Amino acid sequence: MIDPAFWRDKRVLITGHTGFKGAWLCLWLHHLGAKVTGYALAPPTNPSIFECAQISSLVDSIIDDIRSKESVQKAINQAKPDIIIHMAAQPLVRLSYQYPAETFEINVMGTVNVLEAARVAVQNGMKIKAIINVTTDKVYENREWVWGYREQDVLGGYDPYSNSKACSEQVTASYRNAFFHPEQYHQHGVAVASARAGNVIGGGDWALDRLIPDCLSALIKGEKITIRNPKAVRPWQHVLEPLTGYLMLAEKMWGNGKEYAQSWNFGPNDEDAKSVEWIVQQLCERWGASACFEAERTDPQWHEAQYLKLDCSKAKSVIGWKPNWSLEQSLDSIISWHKAYEQKQDVREICLDQIVAYTNKDK
Numbered sequence: 001m002i003d004p005a006f007w008r009d010k011r012v013l014i015t016g017h018t019g020f021k022g023a024w025l026c027l028w029l030h031h032l033g034a035k036v037t038g039y040a041l042a043p044p045t046n047p048s049i050f051e052c053a054q055i056s057s058l059v060d061s062i063i064d065d066i067r068s069k070e071s072v073q074k075a076i077n078q079a080k081p082d083i084i085i086h087m088a089a090q091p092l093v094r095l096s097y098q099y100p101a102e103t104f105e106i107n108v109m110g111t112v113n114v115l116e117a118a119r120v121a122v123q124n125g126m127k128i129k130a131i132i133n134v135t136t137d138k139v140y141e142n143r144e145w146v147w148g149y150r151e152q153d154v155l156g157g158y159d160p161y162s163n164s165k166a167c168s169e170q171v172t173a174s175y176r177n178a179f180f181h182p183e184q185y186h187q188h189g190v191a192v193a194s195a196r197a198g199n200v201i202g203g204g205d206w207a208l209d210r211l212i213p214d215c216l217s218a219l220i221k222g223e224k225i226t227i228r229n230p231k232a233v234r235p236w237q238h239v240l241e242p243l244t245g246y247l248m249l250a251e252k253m254w255g256n257g258k259e260y261a262q263s264w265n266f267g268p269n270d271e272d273a274k275s276v277e278w279i280v281q282q283l284c285e286r287w288g289a290s291a292c293f294e295a296e297r298t299d300p301q302w303h304e305a306q307y308l309k310l311d312c313s314k315a316k317s318v319i320g321w322k323p324n325w326s327l328e329q330s331l332d333s334i335i336s337w338h339k340a341y342e343q344k345q346d347v348r349e350i351c352l353d354q355i356v357a358y359t360n361k362d363k
Contacts, residue, residue: 115175138165191261
């Protein structure tokens with residue numbers, strides 16, 4: 001699905017490279033032969049996959065704040081990227097209720113800073129070909145309906161995180177229309193797109209207040225798992241699924257911005273939109289050793305959507321992307337990743353082995 005020859009020697013700037021998704025993407029791009037520059041704050045967790053896999057030795061790592069307009073501009077001028085993938089964010093719903101202003105500042109103005117720095121760089125002669133802003137499945141106005149949201153559905157967001165990401169989408173659309181309009185692509189040569197994916201799971205995610213990391217932490221300690229909102233349905237997918245989508249989208253955008261400079265959903269097949277309770281049951285069965293869980297008996301403090309699913313027909317038919325692992329395979333890979341980690345195996349090799357297994361699945 002991905003063309004390794006395309007990525008060889010491509011200059012790629014990834015914001016948010018010290019996070020869970022960013023670290024996996026850096027490792028994969030380095031494996032493909034790309035020249036990667038990362039821009040982010042220090043890793044948000046300890047341990048972190050960024051540090052465990054020694055990603056800093058593979059990329060040009062810039063530790064700085066996405067809220068600093070001057071620093072972002074300096075990073076782009078230094079990296080001279082062919083492709084920018086913007087992932088730096090405050091990514092947690094419940095944290096956004098505690099720090100709403102900071103969430104908006106990071107997720108909205110961070111996007112402005114990246115797109116403005118790219119605009120200025122292009123104006124000064126830099127040849128940036130593709131910019132992808134990674135948002136979330138939560139950008140849609142959630143109406144709790146049973147079918148998936150499509151790219152043309154209304155944006156919204158109840159909580160500060162979801163709403164800030166919907167705002168980030170609007171910023172992206174504005175910069176695309178005002179400065180890099182697809183109809184004038186033959187003149188400016190820059191394609192700007194957004195990628196909407198969410199509920200990403202995988203080995204090496206230690207983020208606080210996320211279902212899989214919280215479950216694994218309890219399992220490793222031999223404790224009972226406590227879950228909130230057990231009936232909530234989410235579009236769970238392994239981290240390699242949307243990353244494949246971003247890479248395939250960037251390949252398509254290269255030289256064909258008129259057709260691909262738009263928004264795209266990347267989510268699992270319908271049958272893999274499962275409840276929180278189903279996920280936890282599966283993890284317990286796979287872990288063994290008398291693993292068990294219980295639901296919280298208190299009312300949730302914050303509002304959370306009950307049902308969320310994406311319609312990915314456009315990415316499947318136009319880009320040729322499709323999910324490669326079932327949810328069961330994804331959960332198997334997570335358990336095997338963390339058991340290997342507990343056995344002190346090389347983290348970078350664990351990740352690369354899973355990347356190879358994922359990409360070779362249909363060969």
